[in-house]
Amino acid sequence: MEGTVKAAAAVRAEVGAPDIVVHTLGGSSSPPGGYAVLDDKYWDAELQLNLLAAVRLDRALLPAMIQNGYGAVVHVSSIQRRMPLHEATLGYAAAKAALTTYSKGLSNEVAASGIRVNVVSPGAIRTAGADHLAERIAVARGISHDEAWQEILASRGGVPLQRAAEPAEVAELVAFLVSDKAAAITGAEFTIDGSTVPTI
Template sequence: MTSTYLPVLDLRGRLALVTGAGRGIGAAIAARLRAGGATVLATARTAPPAAGPDGGFVTADLTTSDGVDTVVSAVRERLGTPDVLVHTLGGSRSPAGGFAALTEEHWQDELALNLLPAVRLDRALLPAMREAGRGAVVHVSSIQRRLPLPDATLGYAAAKAALTTYSKGLARELAPRGVRVNVVSPGAVETEAATALADRIARSEGVGHDEAWDRILSSLGGIPLGRPTRPEEVAELVAFLVSDRAAAITGAEHTIDGGTVPTV
């Protein structure tokens, strides 16, 4: 009987960029990749208090062309050709109230935050990875691309659906050149952004924070596991996907939601 060798989750020598890494899921992913041995350049609009002067963090607003240029320049200066790209940046600042509450500006903001930064950074950085014949890309989407919350995050859900579709096409194009592209779609996660969403709903509906949070979970159909996902659990999945243990996985969407999505 023959045994199959599975490499350990060793990221030593990998050069990685993680966006949206100022807090929440992005910060957890950056920390997990570093713990695995990777050299990580993290970026967000605001640097976290723990960000030191070691060159591992770049402050930039990726919803702007200047911000994208800043990050691209930092990647080329500090990493050269990256091995790993993790696009975590996302969120929603649109008001509750259904589709009629979303203005043209709200729709533009949702696309500018949840879709276009990944597209622009990929366009700038992936050609070098393709030429090198190696690399792993993860786009963090959301289960809301399948279970949108029409009251509060319809624009966000639509933008994440676009990101997921874009990722699938990118994966098919780049797989023959040795670059893998996958999607991770979390459900409810214990983050500051989730708390902010509950606060917006609470203010709009005139209810307490706990009731607003219960409404979010109920609108998604509940969580069979009985609790939200933790940022560190999402980070563990991402670390696996960019490692050699996932060498044959590309073009796939990986849901991490405690069983929320009811379909197969």
């Protein structure tokens, strides 16, 4: 909580009211093993990192944006909100589902004030965090890092595009959503997953 308050204060001191807020923070440090190993400490950590950090940042920055009557917010969720890896990241998936629901409600609340709120939900992305997840699975299962990556992709039924997306590809989507080219888009979720989620 303290970090969010400090970050928001630094933004306000540097630029006043921001025009754009992109919340990308997320991840999981919970052990694999499903619901049985997730005590309240792990649940709290998942909710703090994957939901409440965004809520706090919005609460700190939105008032000035609303006063200006203009702005765009993007929250980064995950396809795991729809396809949870119950063995490895159940708490993370639940927290990201809550973030997506919160984002929809927030978009309805602030739209009349000129603020747009959208969600980007990545699938497999070649990030340091994804590599860390693969490493945790590898250690827990006694398999190689590459085998763990293949299990992650296979657990989703595979990735029809046959590769994970690069971080820059996600950034391009976010850049569009915060631009004036997306001025009529709010309250929407955009999936970037190589067609992993089997439905639209």
